[in-house]
Amino acid sequence: MTDALRHSNQHDAQTLSCEECAFLLPLFVMGTLTQEEQGTVERHLEECKACRAEAQRYAPVAEALLYQIPLVRAPESVRQKVACIPEQAEPLKPRPFPSRQLRLFSWKEAWAVAATLALLLLAVWNVYLLTRWQTVQRQLAAQQEIIRLLTNPELHAVPLQPDEPARGARAVLYYLDEQTGLLIVEGLPPLDPNRAYQLWLIRPDGKRDNGGVFRPAGDQPTVHTVVTPAPWHIYTGVGVTIEPATGSPGPTGPRVLHGGL
Amino acid sequence: MKRKNSNSMLRTEPAEEQRLMARIAAGDQEAFRALYERYVDLVYSMALKVMRDPAAAEDVVQDVFLRIWQRADRFDASRGRLATWLLSVARNRAIDLLRRDKRQRTVANALDEARDDSALVAHWYAERDAFVHLSLDILPPEQRQCIELAFFYGLSHNDIAEMLQLPLGTVKSRIRLGMQKLQAALQAEQSERGS
Numbered sequence: 506m507t508d509a510l511r512h513s514n515q516h517d518a519q520t521l522s523c524e525e526c527a528f529l530l531p532l533f534v535m536g537t538l539t540q541e542e543q544g545t546v547e548r549h550l551e552e553c554k555a556c557r558a559e560a561q562r563y564a565p566v567a568e569a570l571l572y573q574i575p576l577v578r579a580p581e582s583v584r585q586k587v588a589c590i591p592e593q594a595e596p597l598k599p600r601p602f603p604s605r606q607l608r609l610f611s612w613k614e615a616w617a618v619a620a621t622l623a624l625l626l627l628a629v630w631n632v633y634l635l636t637r638w639q640t641v642q643r644q645l646a647a648q649q650e651i652i653r654l655l656t657n658p659e660l661h662a663v664p665l666q667p668d669e670p671a672r673g674a675r676a677v678l679y680y681l682d683e684q685t686g687l688l689i690v691e692g693l694p695p696l697d698p699n700r701a702y703q704l705w706l707i708r709p710d711g712k713r714d715n716g717g718v719f720r721p722a723g724d725q726p727t728v729h730t731v732v733t734p735a736p737w738h739i740y741t742g743v744g745v746t747i748e749p750a751t752g753s754p755g756p757t758g759p760r761v762l763h764g765g766l
Numbered sequence: 767m768k769r770k771n772s773n774s775m776l777r778t779e780p781a782e783e784q785r786l787m788a789r790i791a792a793g794d795q796e797a798f799r800a801l802y803e804r805y806v807d808l809v810y811s812m813a814l815k816v817m818r819d820p821a822a823a824e825d826v827v828q829d830v831f832l833r834i835w836q837r838a839d840r841f842d843a844s845r846g847r848l849a850t851w852l853l854s855v856a857r858n859r860a861i862d863l864l865r866r867d868k869r870q871r872t873v874a875n876a877l878d879e880a881r882d883d884s885a886l887v888a889h890w891y892a893e894r895d896a897f898v899h900l901s902l903d904i905l906p907p908e909q910r911q912c913i914e915l916a917f918f919y920g921l922s923h924n925d926i927a928e929m930l931q932l933p934l935g936t937v938k939s940r941i942r943l944g945m946q947k948l949q950a951a952l953q954a955e956q957s958e959r960g961s
Contacts, residue, residue, distance in 0.1 A: 527942065528938040528939070528941075528942050529938075530942075531913075531916070531941045531942055531944075531945040532916050532922070532923065532941065534945075535916055535917050536858070537861070537916050537917070537920045537921065537922065538922065539922050542922075562949055563945055563949060565949075565952055566900070566945055566948045566949050566952060567917070568846065568850055569900035569948070569952060570900075570902075570913070570917050570948075571812070571850060571853040571854060571857065572853070572894050572900075573900070573901070573902050574811050574812055574815045574853075574918075575811065575815070575890075576807060576808065576811045576890035577807065577810060577811045577814055578807050578810075579806045579807050579809075579810035579827065580810075580820065580824070582824065583806065583810055583824050583827050583828070584802070584806055586824070586827075586828045587802045587806060587827065587828060587831045588799070588802070590798070590828070590831055590832050590835050591793075591795045591798055591835060594832055594835055594836060
C-alpha cells in the first residue's frame with residue numbers, strides 16, 4: 506500500500522490502478538481533485554465497474570457533508586441585496602412570461618409571422634392591382650371604341666324623346682351603318698336592384714329586337730354600347746322601357762324614351 | 767424551540783420545490799421572494815463556512831441567488847432536494863472565489879467551528895439530523911480535519927499535505943478512511959430506518 510501511495514502521484518492515465526483510484530475517489534466525488542487528476546479518474550471509471558460502484562457509494566456521503574455546517578442568520582444587508590436582484594438583474598435567457606405579461610411568440614416566431622403576413626398582404630395587393638388594371642384596360646377599350654364612333658363623319662345622331670316616367674331625361678342615339686351604336690342618356694330615374702332599362706329596336710312590322718339592358722350610372726351620363734342583330738337601316742325606331750334586371754324577351758314595362766330612325 | 771418559519775427548509779416535497787423553481791424560471795418575483803426567505807440563511811451559512819469572512823460571504827450569497835434568478839430552470843427535483851442543490855451551488859461558488867482570490871490556504875488555516883447556541887441553530891441541527899443521518903463527530907479529529915479541508919475549501923491532497931506538514935500518503939489515507947467510515951455509518955442508519 507505504501508508503495509502505491511508513494512507512486513500515486515504518477516497518474517498515468519494508462520496505468521491508474523484501482524488501488525490508486527480508490528485514494529482519489531473521495532476528492533473526485535467532492536469535486537476537488539486537480540484537473541489532471543479528475544481526467545485520470547474519469548478515464549479509469551469508464552473502464553472499471555468496481556471503482557464506479559465505489560464512487561457511487563460515496564455520493565450520499567458528499568451530499569450529507571453539505572449539511573455539516575453551523576446555521577447562521579444572514580444579515581439584513583444580505584437580505585436586502587438579494588431582494589433587489591429581480592429588479593436589477595437581466596435574465597440570461599428569454600422567459601416565457603416576462604414582467605407578468607403574456608407573450609404569445611418568441612421574437613424569432615414573431616418575425617416569421619410578420620414576414621408571412623407581409624408576403625400575404627403583398628400577394629393580395631398584387632391581385633387587386635391586376636384586377637384593377639384589367640378593368641381599366643376594358644374601360645380604355647370601350648372609350649377608344651366610343652371615340653372611334655363619335656369621330657366618324659358618317660355617324661347618325663338621333664335625339665330621343667322622354668316619356669312620362671322620365672320627364673327630365675335627355676338621350677341621344679349615335680349609330681353608323683354598321684351594327685354598333687352608342688346610347689348616351691342622362692337624368693333617368695334610379696331603379697330598384699331587380700330592374701333595368703332595356704333598349705328596343707323597332708322593325709317596320711312592329712317587331713322589337715333586343716338592344717341590350719343598362720342601368721343609370723348615378724349622376725353621370727350613362728353610355729350604353731348597342732350591338733344590333735341587324736343593320737341599322739332595317740329599323741324604323743327605338744324605345745327604352747323598364748324591365749327585369751336580366752332583360753325581357755319583349756317590352757313589358759312602361760316606356761321612358763322613344764325616337765324615330 | 768423557536769422555529770424560523772412554519773415550513774422548514776428540509777421538509778418540502780420535491781413536486782413543490784420543482785413548482786417553485788419553475789415559477790422563478792418564468793419570472794415570478796413572489797416565488798423568488800419565497801425562495802430566498804426560506805433559504806438565505808442556509809446559503810449564507812455555507813458561504814460563511816467556506817469564506818470565513820462576512821463581507822465575502824455576502825458576495826457569494828448575492829452571486830448564488832443571482833444565478834438562481836437567471837437560471838432557475840437548471841434545478842431538477844428528481845436529482846435531489848432543493849436545499850442540497852442550493853448548498854452545492856453555494857459551496858462551489860465560494861470555492862471558485864477562494865481559488866480566484868488565492869485565499870484557500872488563508873481561510874483554511876482557521877478551522878475552528880463557529881458555534882452558536884441560539885434557538886435558530888438548535889432547531890437547524892434537530893431538523894438536519896432528522897433528514898441527514900450523518901455527523902462528522904463520529905470521525906477521529908485528524909480524519910475530520912482532512913475531509914473538511916478538502917470538502918469545504920477545495921484543497922487538493924498536495925495542498926492539505928503541505929498545509930499540515932504531512933506525507934501525501936497520510937493525507938490520502940485519512941481522507942479515504944474517513945469517507946469509508948462515514949459511508950458505513952450512513953448505510954447503517956439507512957438499514958436501521960428500513961427495518
